[in-house]
Amino acid sequence: MVDVIGVVVEYNPFHNGHLYHLTKAREEVPGAHLIGVMSGNWTQRGEPALINKWARAEAALQSGIDIIFELPVVYAVQSAEGFARGAVKTLEATGIVNYLCFGSEAGQLEPLQTIASYMEAEPPLFKKELQLSLKKGLSYPAALHRALSTVSRTGKGLPFSAEVLENFFTPNNILAIEYLKAVKKISPEMVPLTIKRRGAGFHDLQASGDIASATGIRRALFKKELGLVNKTVPGASREILYKEIAAGKGPVHEEKYADVILSLLRRSSPEKLATLPEVIEGMESRLKKAASSPDLHTLIKELKTRRYTRTRLQRILIYLLLSLNKETLSYFNEAGPHYLRILGFSSRGKELLHRIKTHAFLPLVTRPAPFIKDPLISPGAKQMMHYDILATDLYVLGYPNPDQRAGGEDFRHPVVKSDPAVSMQE
Amino acid sequence: MVDVIGVVVEYNPFHNGHLYHLTKAREEVPGAHLIGVMSGNWTQRGEPALINKWARAEAALQSGIDIIFELPVVYAVQSAEGFARGAVKTLEATGIVNYLCFGSEAGQLEPLQTIASYMEAEPPLFKKELQLSLKKGLSYPAALHRALSTVSRTGKGLPFSAEVLENFFTPNNILAIEYLKAVKKISPEMVPLTIKRRGAGFHDLQASGDIASATGIRRALFKKELGLVNKTVPGASREILYKEIAAGKGPVHEEKYADVILSLLRRSSPEKLATLPEVIEGMESRLKKAASSPDLHTLIKELKTRRYTRTRLQRILIYLLLSLNKETLSYFNEAGPHYLRILGFSSRGKELLHRIKTHAFLPLVTRPAPFIKDPLISPGAKQMMHYDILATDLYVLGYPNPDQRAGGEDFRHPVVKSDPAVSMQE
Numbered sequence: 026m027v028d029v030i031g032v033v034v035e036y037n038p039f040h041n042g043h044l045y046h047l048t049k050a051r052e053e054v055p056g057a058h059l060i061g062v063m064s065g066n067w068t069q070r071g072e073p074a075l076i077n078k079w080a081r082a083e084a085a086l087q088s089g090i091d092i093i094f095e096l097p098v099v100y101a102v103q104s105a106e107g108f109a110r111g112a113v114k115t116l117e118a119t120g121i122v123n124y125l126c127f128g129s130e131a132g133q134l135e136p137l138q139t140i141a142s143y144m145e146a147e148p149p150l151f152k153k154e155l156q157l158s159l160k161k162g163l164s165y166p167a168a169l170h171r172a173l174s175t176v177s178r179t180g181k182g183l184p185f186s187a188e189v190l191e192n193f194f195t196p197n198n199i200l201a202i203e204y205l206k207a208v209k210k211i212s213p214e215m216v217p218l219t220i221k222r223r224g225a226g227f228h229d230l231q232a233s234g235d236i237a238s239a240t241g242i243r244r245a246l247f248k249k250e251l252g253l254v255n256k257t258v259p260g261a262s263r264e265i266l267y268k269e270i271a272a273g274k275g276p277v278h279e280e281k282y283a284d285v286i287l288s289l290l291r292r293s294s295p296e297k298l299a300t301l302p303e304v305i306e307g308m309e310s311r312l313k314k315a316a317s318s319p320d321l322h323t324l325i326k327e328l329k330t331r332r333y334t335r336t337r338l339q340r341i342l343i344y345l346l347l348s349l350n351k352e353t354l355s356y357f358n359e360a361g362p363h364y365l366r367i368l369g370f371s372s373r374g375k376e377l378l379h380r381i382k383t384h385a386f387l388p389l390v391t392r393p394a395p396f397i398k399d400p401l402i403s404p405g406a407k408q409m410m411h412y413d414i415l416a417t418d419l420y421v422l423g424y425p426n427p428d429q430r431a432g433g434e435d436f437r438h439p440v441v442k443s444d445p446a447v448s449m450q451e
Numbered sequence: 452m453v454d455v456i457g458v459v460v461e462y463n464p465f466h467n468g469h470l471y472h473l474t475k476a477r478e479e480v481p482g483a484h485l486i487g488v489m490s491g492n493w494t495q496r497g498e499p500a501l502i503n504k505w506a507r508a509e510a511a512l513q514s515g516i517d518i519i520f521e522l523p524v525v526y527a528v529q530s531a532e533g534f535a536r537g538a539v540k541t542l543e544a545t546g547i548v549n550y551l552c553f554g555s556e557a558g559q560l561e562p563l564q565t566i567a568s569y570m571e572a573e574p575p576l577f578k579k580e581l582q583l584s585l586k587k588g589l590s591y592p593a594a595l596h597r598a599l600s601t602v603s604r605t606g607k608g609l610p611f612s613a614e615v616l617e618n619f620f621t622p623n624n625i626l627a628i629e630y631l632k633a634v635k636k637i638s639p640e641m642v643p644l645t646i647k648r649r650g651a652g653f654h655d656l657q658a659s660g661d662i663a664s665a666t667g668i669r670r671a672l673f674k675k676e677l678g679l680v681n682k683t684v685p686g687a688s689r690e691i692l693y694k695e696i697a698a699g700k701g702p703v704h705e706e707k708y709a710d711v712i713l714s715l716l717r718r719s720s721p722e723k724l725a726t727l728p729e730v731i732e733g734m735e736s737r738l739k740k741a742a743s744s745p746d747l748h749t750l751i752k753e754l755k756t757r758r759y760t761r762t763r764l765q766r767i768l769i770y771l772l773l774s775l776n777k778e779t780l781s782y783f784n785e786a787g788p789h790y791l792r793i794l795g796f797s798s799r800g801k802e803l804l805h806r807i808k809t810h811a812f813l814p815l816v817t818r819p820a821p822f823i824k825d826p827l828i829s830p831g832a833k834q835m836m837h838y839d840i841l842a843t844d845l846y847v848l849g850y851p852n853p854d855q856r857a858g859g860e861d862f863r864h865p866v867v868k869s870d871p872a873v874s875m876q877e
Contacts, residue, residue: 281710284848288711291844291858292774317844317858348718418717418743422710432717432743 028057030124031116039084039262050126064101066420071339076275082369086443087261091374095366098416109203117212120384129201132221141205166194273426281423283321290316300350363406369441454483456550457542465510465688476552490527492846497765502701508795512869513687517800521792524842535629543638546810555627558647567631592620699852707849709747716742726776789832795867
């Protein structure tokens with residue numbers, strides 16, 4: 026049996042930290058293949074990706090990933106739990122992934138695993154404390170921290186000191202916990218591996234050596250501070266990034282969607298806004314009121330609280346943009362992915378695809394057009410694909426070059442075939 | 452009894468042709484008051500107005516109109532019949548308008564009246580010929596021309612020669628016919644007057660002396676050819692226009708709404724698009740296909756036919772923008788206006804308002820906020836006002852200055868009070 030490592034990625038953009046992660050993953054399981062499931066044109070932060078999914082898939086292939094599948098947008102724009110589940114289900118559905126490798130600040134499985142198992146058991150005290158903290162208006166990471174600290178102090182909870190829990194609930198650790206929960210539930214035979222993240226933290230905007238956070242790199246790019254970009258993004262990825270920018274297809278900025286989002290907010294009734302995922306406890310009235318903001322920046326500033334973080338608010342706006350409501354997402358979360366959409370593969374990935382064709386328990390899709398026209402495909406699968414296509418059709422309206430804004434790119438763009446310049450596979 | 456002349460206007464922008472019309476109207480009925488019912492922020496051509504409704508109302512007051520009422524947007528963006536009916540019903544509802552004065556290329560009531568009466572009687576032959584010509588794909592004016600020519604030739608129809616009918620169905624003559632039909636049906640005691648339009652034709656882009664069409668003036672303004680603007684727009688109106696532009700609240704261009712409209716088209720199913728007014732016979736599929744266009748210009752170019760003229764297509768896009776469907780418009784057309792929204796009045800208009808308060812059979816609205824909160828106001832009236840408010844909330848997103856794009860302007864903007872610099876009333 027061939028070893029296959031699954032990775033869940035956004036590569037927005039692909040940088041040295043990602044390269045380090047792939048190198049380390051290969052060291053953990055020598056000779057293994059790498060399959061990535063990647064967000065499409067919108068990310069988990071509720072933002073448009075810097076460059077489109079095909080360009081980012083190309084960067085991934087050139088950096089040593091063998092196949093890139095698209096994480097359907099209905100999962101890609103969800104908070105940690107829905108995102109992680111959608112991704113793990115996608116990897117599981119290939120039928121050949123036996124490792125899941127993710128980065129984390131913890132760098133060790135043990136504490137993440139302990140917390141994941143504890144959370145999954147849903148002990149009443151923990152559940153109560155978590156709800157209480159959320160009700161008080163804490164953000165999810167802060168509420169998790171407080172709830173676990175409280176139960177730890179009772180002695181009946183977790184074997185962690187306050188020191189260990191302090192600063193533990195970083196975005197990547199939280200995602201890691203969700204991956205572990207998802208693996209246990211969906212794919213218990215998949216072996217989890219974690220790699221300690223190097224250098225700059227998730228929120229750090231400064232580079233640390235040749236590593237910077239994707240957020241820092243995006244910000245530098247918008248400010249045209251190419252020094253940081255050149256230092257922290259490997260050559261292949263950088264070339265693709267600059268090629269896309271030269272073509273006027275990037276960098277895509279969320280402010281480009283301000284008019285569309287403000288129009289939708291101004292058109293929508295509070296009742297309609299209340300149907301959006303993650304909108305609870307009267308947020309719909311605050312959204313409706315803030316719809317009068319002259320721009321997106323003011324809108325977010327008006328709405329931001331400890332509990333409604335920027336990323337959560339941005340996700341809510343993307344749900345609105347894509348017409349995703351609570352009911353739709355519940356259905357997709359229950360049903361899981363309906364297909365394996367191939368964005369790209371390398372020569373090495375091509376061999377792997379033959380194995381996937383035999384083992385996968387979801388249809389492989391290279392061309393969405395015949396897929397959505399196929400009378401044998403379920404309405405749910407078509408709807409899921411419809412959202413992916415719509416996500417691209419709206420995304421391209423944010424391209425700096427007006428000539429590039431035509432819809433239907435999902436029907437035209439070929440699957441990306443690309444290999445690393447220097448072999449990284451041995 | 453005081454004589455009151457009603458005029459139906461867009462003043463986009465107020466120009467010398469409009470001034471001429473007002474002067475002539477006053478000559479027809481010496482000493483009469485003038486009441487205008489004016490489109491708000493969107494016009495009958497399906498375009499955003501160059502500057503907002505309050506600024507245009509101010510220009511009207513300074514040019515000698517005594518009171519400006521807003522034509523609710525649900526009528527303002529309809530084709531000639533719905534537009535004319537909504538406007539005549541609004542004037543009728545004041546209870547004090549006894550003349551309706553409109554411009555026309557014909558310049559005489561007789562031929563307009565004959566055609567209006569003939570059309571209203573709906574003789575089977577005419578009806579059949581009109582439907583036939585529309586089915587063949589002719590535009591409404593061309594189809595009207597062909598149907599009336601055909602029935603004229605039978606001898607059983609109209610007393611018009613082919614020469615008279617040739618070039619008769621200009622936009623203003625068609626509107627004039629609709630005004631006459633509306634007056635007969637809604638307000639038979641209102642006396643119609645028509646003034647021959649001077650100088651440049653509706654579609655002419657060149658000025659003829661000090662007269663240019665509003666289309667020509669708008670085009671000149673966007674091209675910054677201020678020579679034509681200065682020559683053809685009277686001082687008071689020009690000052691207001693330039694003041695708005697200096698504040699970054701104009702000139703508003705339809706291309707500013709391209710992303711919003713393209714997004715809505717890309718999000719909408721053909722079934723949804725089929726519910727839009729004026730969308731018939733499979734146009735929904737063509738709309739859905741054209742939604743892939745990279746910009747509005749290409750979109751219109753793709754869709755334009757003899758029957759689906761630019762203005763008709765633009766109106767359809769505005770219906771989409773404002774969420775107006777066939778059912779909603781049918782209701783509003785059936786019900787008629789629910790209120791008299793005052794945009795502005797002069798000192799002379801103030802006295803008139805006292806008389807209107809006694810005679811009007813619709814509520815006078817100066818402040819929309821208490822109106823929509825009033826438990827005694829009908830849901831239909833609130834919905835109509837909701838569309839007017841939404842129309843402004845979406846309109847302001849097209850302001851060149853981003854700081855001016857806040858929503859809720861209908862709740863904040865005071866009623867305009869302004870007088871002509873030089874008395875024009877005697």
